[in-house]
Amino acid sequence: MSNVKIIADSTCDLSPELLETYDINIIPLMISMGDITKKDGIDVTTDEIYRWSDETGQTPKTAAPTIGDAVAFIEPFVKEGLDIIFFGISEAMSATCNVLRLAAQNLDYDRLFVVDSKNLSTGIGLQVIRAAEMAKKGHTAEEIIKDNEEIKDKIRASFVVDTLTFLHRGGRCSGLTTLLANTLKLKPEIVVVDGKMDVGKKYRGNIKSVLLKYVQDRKEQLLAADPQRVFITHSGCDESVIKEIKDFIEGLNRFKEILITRAGGVISSHCGPNTLGVLYISN
Template sequence: MPKVKIFADSTCDLPPEWLRQYDIGLIPLYVTFGDQTYKDGVDLTTPQLYVKVNETGSLPKTAAPSPADFIQAFAPSVEEGREIVYISISSELSSTYQNAVIAAEEFPEGKVTVIDSLNLSTGIGLQVMKAVKAAELGKSPREIAELIEEIKPLVETEFVIDSLDYLYKGGRCSGMQNLVGSLLKIRPVIKVIDGKMTPAYKVRGKREKALEQMLNNALDKHDQMDNDLIFVTHSLAEEDAQELKRMLEEKTGAREVAISDAGCVISSHCGAKTIGILYVKKDSKGDVHAKS
């Protein structure tokens, strides 16, 4: 058992079997419909989320874990004598990071290291897996934190949003934009830049055109990719995810292209059939970090 235990929150969207295999601690965010609050991925699944949105006609609110939630999650590992590295959803998107920092102060100095991923979904998950491999190699929390700080700006996160409906319901685009976008079949593409969800460009026309554009964007940077691990992350778009995986495996020669399901928090902001390609670039020297 590594001396350092890696924690993440439910927005990392790592496959459940990976969480078990690599002993990754997971702290769920909250999803609230009216007076009912659910733990992301524990009390509510993504398919159930969409059923509730259809029933209520509105999106849920999402909330960060409290400092008490973090303390409760961290305490058993600290009591075992282990040190903790927790990698959070971007502080630009949630107060999760700040609450984890508050919780960390309740433990002896150096026992809990909190890192702001400045990302979301498997953009976090990529960093978590690098941290896991480093912990397995016996790296200290400080060394792991330094590694993640180097990797953070190299994470490429790009998602195709299938419909403007969820962006509209969530207040991220106007009713007129939603109407015009729907009529013209405009599909926005979101990138994560400096920890924020940023509209990168729009694709007009069929969904396949948008997916092809996203795939080509990734393949154009093939020479820059750390081919250790590439994620295709989706919200109820399994068929498209399988096809993107096949193409990435064929064109990149990556050691692993993994498919992951977006959880409730990510899905509540983006909507069904959202799909993304996420990977880490090599650094300026062409080095691959923490390769297993």
């Protein structure tokens, strides 16, 4: 039985099956739709978010968990006297990591280690699963954190958005850029660099051909990636597109695991439907 408990926030976009397999517990971020606030992944689905957004022309506001929720979340593990490692969404994007630090202070507990993933979505998920595997093998919290320091900057997280409307509504993208991109039918690649979102390549065309091109453009990097696993994470894409992308990656004969996950409420709120990314660790 490991003395290390791995926890994360809901933006890591791991499926219920993966959370169960690796014994990972999740604290939800908050999603405000007008004057109603809901918990990500518990009270609201991504499809409900899209519907509300289209009806109102607004994007939900997202926020860190409350201190009260964070205290209640870690308290059972504190009572067991476990070493707790929390992986949170990039501190450049959210106050979630700090809320967990404050929760540990409230409980006067000094064995909660907060890791700023400097990432989002399954860019966090890659770190979380790796840590959970090490915990199962009996590694100490310090060993797991040292390993994460070594691989954190090698996480490659990027995705292509079908429309900039959601990023714009959420204040993540200037109006002019949105107008131009949507008029020109541009589909930009968003890349996570040092914990922040940046624009990479700009694609043009229908979303299916764009997503295939985006993955094909990553062929050399994928062939040089850590072979353990790769994520295909999407915010509600056509099954046939996901299958083609999976087939392409399978054809590289590189990865032991190709994991497909659907992005949760927070990530989907900011990027909108038909977004897809391929996320992996570079060697």
